[in-house]
């Protein structure tokens with residue numbers, strides 16, 4: 172079973188009325204893949220589905236379905252495929268699906284009936300037969316499914332291999348794919364709070380525990396070196412990382428490089444980790460030349476997000492995460508910060524999952540995630556990294572929104588995050604902004620918003636405008 176869909180076609184299965192075509196089209200647009208709707212392909216090739224059923228019978232229709240699926244799955248590009256509800260009854264289809272990442276879009280029989288009873292679907296004419304068919308198909312969907320979803324976010328999370336559920340730390344043993352050995356890399360502070368539960372959940376699979384420093388000092392070459400020397404697993408093993416973004420960045424990079432790459436699974440314990448750092452496969456350590464300067468793209472086999480772990484998070488750390496939640500809200504154009512924390516986590520994790528699936532190597536649309544970050548990095552550098560990241564991101568968002576010409580959004584971010592202007596050297600901040608990784612020829616390429624939910628990537632603005640926006644963020 173594939174743990175995620177990065178290198179696979181995504182096939183949506185489920186009963187009629189589950190929303191496969193609708194969600195399939197939306198998900199395909201999100202991840203920049205082509206949608207192949209098998210029922211539509213069949214209808215396009217000739218008669219309507221109802222006509223095929225009437226003239227040739229269900230068995231003939233099932234053969235058309237299998238043939239269309241075979242053609243789609245042989246395509247070189249990675250697709251999103253919406254499969255007709257009954258296709259899983261065909262042996263060949265179930266066999267073909269073993270090569271794809273299959274998401275079962277679940278729907279209960281009563282809801283499905285309400286949705287399709289007035290359509291002209293040949294199998295939605297008699298309610299009793301409809302319910303019986305629903306019953307009969309459940310085990311078939313379960314047999315082919317790599318993951319289950321009930322909505323669009325659920326599809327994105329499943330496809331990225333991200334599991335979001337309160338209490339999921341207890342289920343870690345079976346959530347980590349495979350049955351090979353596991354080594355746990357844990358932030359020393361977090362290990363003291365949630366480590367025992369993680370160890371118990373991993374059970375017999377756990378062969379070693381490595382505690383690493385709390386916070387940014389974990390992302391040092393010396394800590395990585397100790398980890399490399401200490402790891403015992405072979406290629407069949409998995410590194411599980413328990414902690415915030417610093418722990419998952421370090422452990423992920425260790426997993427990317429140890430034995431030329433072993434599987435890894437972050438279990439983020441901060442809001443920053445759950446909505447951002449643990450998702451999308453970017454891993455890195457810091458070197459004297461700069462933060463995150465040495466790293467690798469290494470997609471996690473599974474991300475296990477347990478929002479209940481945030482109950483022990485200090486408020487200052489929560490504020491860091493809230494800045495990323497607000498950033499995501501601006502990018503999707505919805506006030507995500509008004510949701511409950513578990514819902515914030517799920518929505519933001521789903522958004523990041525989809526963006527990273529669309530652009531796993533950060534060559535295009537993933538760049539939108541840097542909204543506000545060019546300014547944030549400049550302020551952090553000028554403050555000698557004494558400024559909390561969340562505070563810096565909040566200020567950075569203000570600058571990006573101001574340059575976007577969105578004063579209402581500036582006021583909104585000001586109200587929600589209430590950042591304080593730092594007293595830093597203006598020239599130092601300006602020089603750091605020019606050195607930002609995204610700068611071309613010293614001129615930063617910014618992420619701005621055309622409107623909430625409509626990001627603009629790679630925008631260049633005259634130096635004077637950018638510097639004025641930066642200056643506004645600095646006290647004194």
Ligand SMILES: NC(=O)c1ccc[n+]([C@@H]2O[C@H](COP(=O)([O-])OP(=O)(O)OC[C@H]3O[C@@H](n4cnc5c(N)ncnc54)[C@H](O)[C@@H]3O)[C@@H](O)[C@H]2O)c1
Nearest residue numbers: 360385386387415416417440441443444448453480483484
């Ligand atoms: N790879 C990526 O895509 C990506 C994205 C964003 C940020 N990052 C990186 O993430 C790092 C920041 O991560 P962070 O903000 O999660 O900070 P962190 O990992 O430093 O954790 C912050 C503090 O919270 C404590 N903590 C963690 N979980 C806790 C819990 N549940 N209860 C109590 N205390 C807890 C830690 O011990 C630590 O002291 C940075 O190094 C940044 O570069 C990476």
